[in-house]
Amino acid sequence: MRIKRIRPDTVVQARPPGRCGARAWLVAILLASSGGLAVASAAHGAPPPRQAAFQPPAEELIVSPLAATQTLERKTPGLFFGRAAEPTAARQWELVRRLEHQKERRAAAKACDALVRRWPYAPEAAAAQQRLAEVHAERGRLKRAFDDYRYLIHFYPDQVALATMLERMSGLARQTLERGHEARARDMFLLIADYAPQWSGSAAALLAAGDLLRRDRDWFEALATFERVTARFPGSDEAQRAAAEGAHILYLLSQRYAEDDSIHVRALAALNATLRDYPAHADREALAREREELAARRYGRHFDMAAFYDNRRFNPETAVAAYRDFIRRFPDAPQARLARQRIDVLTGAAAGAPTEPRGSGE
Missing domain, CATH: 1.25.40.10 (Tetratricopeptide repeat domain)
Structure with a gap:
């Protein structure tokens, strides 16, 4: 291998780099310049050029x-x-x-x-x-x-x-709303709540929209709007009123859909939660009466369903199973005592003792 000697007074020119070499030189220059800027900024007491992301004021986060x-x-x-x-x-x-x-x-x-x-x-x-x-x-x-x-x-x-x-x-x-344009005002209130879900004034906007929906007898939309108030602003005055309004709407729906047990369960849960969370509510007595009436109506309906099998068309074992299911679901119902008595009578009939079956209408 031959080694070429270079004279001391010879000027050596750098060979132009290729594409990869050019990229490496560019990266090195950028890193050196950024490091120099950071050192210079630190020397003058200023923060480095690469800072944390800008955090807007709290007010800007409400929209x-x-x-x-x-x-x-x-x-x-x-x-x-x-x-x-x-x-x-x-x-x-x-x-x-x-x-x-x-x-x-x-x-x-x-x-x-x-x-x-x-x-x-x-x-x-x-x-x-x-x-x-x-x-x-x-x-x-x-x-x-x-x-x-x-x-x-x-x-x-x-x-x-x-x-x-x-x-x-x-x-x-x-x-x-004061000019009488209720539908337009309702849309305005809902739009405000959509744009500013965390703004404290959105509670009043949603409550006003819910009142207008309830006034139009749009029960399910009104219920959903009141539930938005209780979910977003718990403990507020608007949430207290919204909870009561939502529970009352569910009570009305339980009357309309008398055969839908899911609405009955939901209404009882809403009434119980409202009375528990807001013991000083102004309409507490009315809500308590609605809860008692709904519970009594639900007990009577399910007891009648169990008593439907207590006649000569069905075997006594079927009626016993229905009564036992009623007692299991509603042990504190007023009809639970009568259901236990009928179970004793029916089980005695199954053992051979004579008995007179109870009609479903009794």
């Missing part, structure tokens, strides 16, 4: 656009509407201010809408959308104002005071 039941698309300029009169968002916002100074609120609202449509990601877009909602609210256009606030918290949740916006949306829903 969940993805939880909404309906989708929402961004506004875009139309062919004959939503056209901006100025070339930039900043100048368009100045136009809005001038129109407001001139008391031309309708023109200012159109200018705000055009700004949001033309420059949806500009710094002025959130302020313009909020001002658009405020103008519509001032003009009494409640539905438009509510939709504008919804658009605001959907696309600009980190640029507005969310609690304030939600309070305004709740106020618009209440005003809509």
